[in-house]
Amino acid sequence: MPATPPTEDEEPNAPAQHRKIPRLDGHGRTMIAVTVVCVCLAAATLVASALDLVGPAHDAGATAGRAAPVYQDPAQPVPARVADLLGRMTLEDKLGQLAQVDRAALTSPQDIAAYRIGSVLSGGGSAPADNSPTGWADMYDGFQSAAQATPLGIPIIYGIDAVHGHNNVRGATIFPHNIGLGATRDAGLVQAVGRATAEEVAGTGIDWTFAPCVCVARDDRWGRTYESFGEQAEIPTAMTSIIGGLQGGDLGGPTSILATAKHYVGDGGTSGGRDQGNTEISEAELRAVHLPPFQAAISQGVGSIMVSFSSWNGQKLHSHGRLLTDLLKGELGFTGFVVSDWAGIDQIDGQRGFTGAEIATAINSGIDMVMVPTDYRQFLQLLRNEVDASRIPIERIDDANRRILTKKFELGLFERRFTDRALTPTVGNQAHRDLARDAVRRSQVLLKNEGKVLPLAKGGGKIFVAGKSADDIGLQSGGWTISWQGSAGNITPGTTILQGIRKTVGSGATVTYNRDGTGIDSSYRAAIAVVGETPYAEGQGDRTGAMGLDSADLRVLSRLRASGVPVIVVLVSGRPLDIAAQVGGWAALVAAWLPGTEGQGVADVLFGDYNPSAKLPMTWMRNVAQQPINAGDGKPALFPYGFGLSYAGRPTSPPAQTAAPAQTTPPAKTTPPAPRPPAQTTRPPQATPPAPTTRPPAPTTQAAATTQTVGTALCTFRYAVSNQWQDGFVAEMKVTAGAAPVSGWTARFEFAGDQAITNAWNATVTQSGTQVSATNQDWNTTIPAGGNATFGFQATYSGTNPPPTTATLNDTTCTAD
Template identity: 75%
Template sequence: MTRTFRGRVSRLTAAALLGTTLLLPSSAGAAAPFPYQDPALPVATRVADLMSRMTLDEKLGQMTQAERGSVTAADLTAYRLGSVLSGGGSAPNPNTATGWADMYDGFQRAALATPLGIPMIYGVDAVHGHNNVVGATIFPHNIGLGATRDPVLVEQIGRAVAEEVSGTGVDWDFAPCLCVARNDRWGRTYESFGETPDIASSLTTIVTGLQGPALGGPASVLATAKHYLGDGGTTGGDDQGDTQLSEAELRAIHLPPFQAAIQRGVGSVMVSYSSWNGVKLHGHQYLVTGLLKGELGFSGFVVSDWNGIDQIDGQSGFTAAEVSAAVNAGVDMVMVPTAWKNFLTLLRAEVGNGHIPLSRIDDANRRILTKKFELGLFERPLTDRAWTPTVGGAAHRALARQAVAKSQVLLKNAGGVLPLARDNNKIFVAGKNADDIGHQSGGWTVSWQGGSGNLTPGTTILQGIRAAAGPTTTVTYNQRGTGIDGTYRAAIAVVGETPYAEGQGDRTGSMSLDRDDLRTIATLRKAGVPVIVVLVSGRPLDIAAELPGWNALLAAWLPGTEGGGVADVLFGVVPPTGKTPMTWGTSVTQQPINTGDGKTPLFPQGFGLTY
């Protein structure tokens, strides 16, 4: 199936659905009235022709992105908006793949009803699968993928995500996060592939997976390298904080993954909320225009983060000065989720009074429209429903299970307690993360911060253990460990963190297991059987004091919906091959701890046992 013919519903079909007369491209069987509607012409020619026909208001609309809950289809037509997004947890009703496709097509028809028929582009944070959609395949978060050190697997995951995203109509993914997390207190540590730039750079293969070899092919989705630049290096791991580094350090640690993504043709770059030496990135002309667009030659478009322009002056509510600062710094599309009308008013005024040159508006439009043409949105603007059945499909879940198994890092295995015997065994399972899809998936799962319980279909770690055990093996579960005795051959405690996302995930104090986890493990230990701890977490935790009492420790990270992959390693169906992407400290007092800094770790970066 090639997207040339099947990638999206054609504009001819769209016109019929709209009940309106659209100017048809020549591929639809009629000569294109204008050059921009002719797919046989070079993209640059089409862009130039379209821009020559656009009013200033149409150009300003292209630079504006509104949140789906704060915009109507009529708004899209009236204000010529260039883009719509779903924030974390923002979904249509019903929250199904078809529900999403129907919503997308409704917005797209409204965009096509404008005089020039410029399609909108729809963005989502599909950061570990199409995670806003109930029923989608949820892959391990980036920290787990970093543990695999497997660029081919990560590219395959990008391809699978692109297919599921395409099946809902969406054509733009705010991923991958290429942050190099340098302090595990940071609540976005799990969105990082690792603490050194080499890991993230090698795994930019996900960009190729998402976009395909070139934009516009089958299930091609625009990828976004984020968050530019230095978001993982803030002092104290403070989310949206200040990265206090020399330019040489910034370039050596945080820039290489973005360079790698640009070499792979990444279509967009999202600016970080954070600052560099006190200056907010959203207003940093040197880093955005000088370094990214100039020196590195990035030819795609730059998008702001959610209301990111509002942080430039440190006061609540964005001003005209902040609008001009961001746009002049090089931000091409501005994510103004709710206050988009006010943004348009201020943007128009700032152009009118000469604070923003028209050349900057034209540059932004050229970049945005180029990607829309390259994606094929002008020819195929509506959802290709041939991809819709792939959402949560068996092939993608099998790939996710493989990724889970490859991401497991075996940190301790005293006496060879692992792998567990599949047959004639008696196993006790406990812990708050053993039987909870929400907990094992982490943040950015159905809702922004994630949640507990059966948020979406999948296999819990407990269900995976039960399925892996042979018919002659007994598996008993009690969350708190109640009921265990000395007749069990092994006890598995599935413990660790509960879901969080940016901001709320920062851990400024203790990074230890909570009281319930410690109590559960203590209950299991009292029975005198070997205790295997499976740690579900978005970062290394402070466990050095407890580790001597554990027979085995498996870092499962945040595996997503396919808990069978954890069981595959516990039973030796797949040997553990994962390596720590972060340095694992002996105490929270060591934070930040990173390879090469002279601090003695509990486990160095790159550590991992096997059977």
Template identity: 65%
Template sequence: MRTPRRFRFRRTTRMLLGGLTAAALVAGLIVTLSASAPTPQAAATYRDPHQPVEARVADLLGRMSLDDKLGQLTQAERASVNPADLTSYRIGSVLSGGGSAPTPNTPTAWADMYDRFQGAALATPLGIPMIYGVDAVHGHNNVVGATIFPHNIGLGATGNPELVERIGRATAAEVRGTGIPWNFAPCLCVARNDRWGRTYESFGEHPDLPSAMTSVISGMQGPSLADPGAVLATAKHYVGDGGTVGGVDQGDTRLSEAELRRIHLPPFRAAIERGVGSIMISFNSWNGTKLHGHRHLVTDVLKTELGFTGFVVSDWNGIDQIDGVPGLSAADVRQAVNAGVDMAMVPTEWRRFIDLLRVEVRAGRVTTARIDDAVRRILTKKFELGLFERPYADRSYAATIGSAGHRALARQAVAESQVLLKNADGILPLDPANNLIFVAGTNADDIGHQSGGWTISWQGGSGAITPGTSVLAGIRAAVDPSSTVTYDPAGHGVDSSYRVAVAVVGEGPYAEGAGDRPGAMGLSGTDLATIDRLRAAGVPVVVVLVSGRPLDIAGQLPDWQALLAAWLPGTEGDGVADVLFGAHQPTGRLPVTWLASASQLPINDGDGQTPLFPYGFGLSYPGQP
């Protein structure tokens, strides 16, 4: 979601906002008690949960000043706003950017932080609760100890919308366990160029696959947003972010409107049909015009033609990019709001946004009707979520965070996401008994690498960044005591006595911007040297590729006995081992076309190019239908 020109969070700010002292707890209790005390609005229609939402919204809107309304359109980053600011400026929303977490990074600290902000919002004269948003894009991935599910490209490989809906429900429970009612997910981009650093956030290159996987929205939002375990979902990024020229992040998507509608619009139509509550605008341009200021696509197509009744939120500082000049300007604000953006994600420039928008409204360049429409949309979702009746964290859901049941679900998703691409002489599945196995590779024993970007921090990290099971640990747990598993990351110590070598290689973690690959698309020199070392010992090599996209491996593939695409499996690496040893049959199928050469990119099904593996390809084990 975020721009690569990332605002850096200072350690001191994290400590101030994340640390919870006894004094802060007392202050929070005072705010809570004052917010729940009788007010002149206590008997107002908007306070009555038995009244229809529409009537409650209309009543509240009629009581709001211009400052109240402008605050509802404003979203600030947690490290750039104090709880007192929510009271003073009537701020309606707060978010955590990627990696922006309280200290310590625990579910309790998250819930305490959320409640402090909420208490401050409720202390305003009208007592309108704020709505907190977070990027829980493959589980509640900002929180240490949460269940980290496979990234979307792996879920697309499962071809299982019902499984994905269950993952959405599990993610919602873990997010709610920290108090948060709004998730900036799912990403419904249709990735058309593997050079793009966000390819792994796409369910697949065909619009029908992301459209089917909108089932995750039903899981997140539940039968009703009023369900205490539901979160507001966000379909992103509208629209065409996966089709930029050269796969450049935040670049230009140059297509006719007919092609844009055919390839990139269908998943959003499907999301609206499922009742998605919010939609996030994309950083990219369409034929040179930034989406954040595109009235035709946002108001005419999304809201009017497709009938979207939720609210539209901008991406991180996305409004600032409209006029092409650094720094938030009146022109940026005016064009975005008039285009149909309802809530502005202005992480650090929230004061300036409010001031600029106030001037635009008073000058008549942004109408009161447009402001009221935006506020009405936002308030409707706050009422539907039950935030007026249940504004604070429901800590009963904290027990679901990283629970055994959710990890079992993630393990199943990992197993179903594996795509077997080569299996010479039926070397797979491996025998768990009486076997001598050598394991090597940079990604064999690294939770951070197998989880990828958007895990604990924005770009992800290396090592044991959160609890989980590495692929190596999964292999060791899968074998019988009669077998021996030896591990060396570089492949040192292997010899011909081993019956098989498993090389777990691929990409390191990355997110948007940093993940773009404009040049070579192959394995690193380190990975290639490791595989060569294994081959030189005369041992059959099984390659497990941990990556966020297909890589250029056609030149090396003939030397490998088997190839398993594991994508970015998350914390439950034992799901990879389940397929390697046959506890789970390989059922995954390619959600993207696999390049035969980097020179082919972009390559997609039906474009006339000959791939290494076609869209939908996947092998099974002998005897499996």
């Protein structure tokens, strides 16, 4: 099928932000012209074969009586195939692999072959004119056809922001944003969401998503707060289980796509919550708070990592060789490839646009693929100049190519470069929508329930529903939905919260809806106000002033309260809002976050078909002046981190029945990944299996019992399991010094069961039998008086998994905290 041609009407001065192409295809070339292009591309492939220029195995093949090149042979090990292909590539071939271009910026599909471009992406809203699953598949196949015309036939890898489902595609299943998934504390459910998303993405041909965001959001003013699973590292670390869903048990599977952990590192900790700002913290805090989710992602075998726009103590991450090469690729052993953010290299010197010096700085710092969305010709010329002048060593170019090509081979792109059309009907199918509905109801946090007004009875009487977010798919889905910033309205198929309410009530009940709250009187038994934020994404979502409800919402709430009817507020938002002044007048409050297309899940909680179980992944402020506010900082919260009510006297809701959505391929294997050695390039580790959904993994459920000692404790410890599955778990230990500082420390404890540590971070951890020793690293040598050090690890177990009950710090016995 021919590609849908890109437009050429992009505003040249659009801001250099991550994937922001707001326009759609416009001029619509004729089918005849596209057919001519395809014929020319096919002819070019035949000519290449005739000239014995190596082409893709399933197209040109080997000449008569001659064996196919090693790189074309899928039976060969991936490192051998990479080495063979690398040896055949010209410098132009190699430089092209480092470039990623937005689809709408390509002058024509032929530029992919002419400039040897290695990757294409769709920025937020950069969609084909036919924004349907078939339209996307046609577009993707057209671009792969163009890449096929190069002498070596190296396929492109196509990236997209599928951050809560395949959210750019009309008709796809839109899942709750990460803040809602973090509230579930259910790593198994999140892995299932990743698996469903991968199936829908693969159904349009695309093979790479810029997800998950594993940032730790520390300031709710930040416009990307909803992209974070939680304010403490424990939740984003556990939720890296989504990587196993996206990449599957085998990265080469037909419904497996490459995952991306982003944004490395510390983007959730910028001063003032400013997007692309400066994270001004110590290295110890960076490692303890922001690094663990990336360490877990690497253990999960994540294929790519995206660099943050932000700075760390004044230095842009895109230029930070110590963090990108020494720490990420060296210390942590990351063997995938590092991709820049949208035009991220442009910001290194603080001036508009990019220079050869910025290109050299970024690539020498460790960036392997540069997202240079529009000016790809200039980029490739400047890159060539830097290599020719030896300012970028050819060894660095080869290393970047080796990392990128490895993933292309592991994904099977050389053998299956076009869309499997049998997968296209998975986009938005009922099994995935059922899973999304379950994710929605598991993400609802019940914050207030005065007089047990919830759950509402389904039958009898009248219920009044009001608020701008009650009957609006766009508002309840938020940003990164169809377009980059999102929008109000009927932007994609789904069930609104109002529709869910109407489907749930019995025949004896009446539901009246008025957006503005007009028409209510005392004859109604309850009023449901669905209010909150309007859609936004990065940059435009930053809140530097007020963070309360808008005037329209406040007027609706005032009308409802004046009726004397109990008011139940459903808050649709991407973060906690400043509501302390109003909440006293509400009978009930439910934090619905940004639930996506399946609003029925909200109704399931309101009417008791599901007993709410979610807990706050963020501390809820009393007022905006408290920002930033996080657990443990001593600031009094309106609702603390981890808070969430359930319906008393009602049975606990059953585990998810849709935790393993209908699949077109076998499910991921249920063994956790072994620690990934730096040299491993032939195959990604298998996905971490889902955590049990009978109980969400909570870090406090396995805290060690206190063992008191005589006199004043000189140190304390806290041990917590943040994620657990059938035969493995992730745990964290915090040791706190007493009245005197500790310089150079070793913490020791003994496992009470058959546990074996396989991977650790923030300390050098060794194990002999059941005895475990954790020693400081060079950046966290000293624990100040009353201060603490935290380290984490992944481990296996058999039988039960009891926590240690005692620990020592430098041979001094500590009490449990």
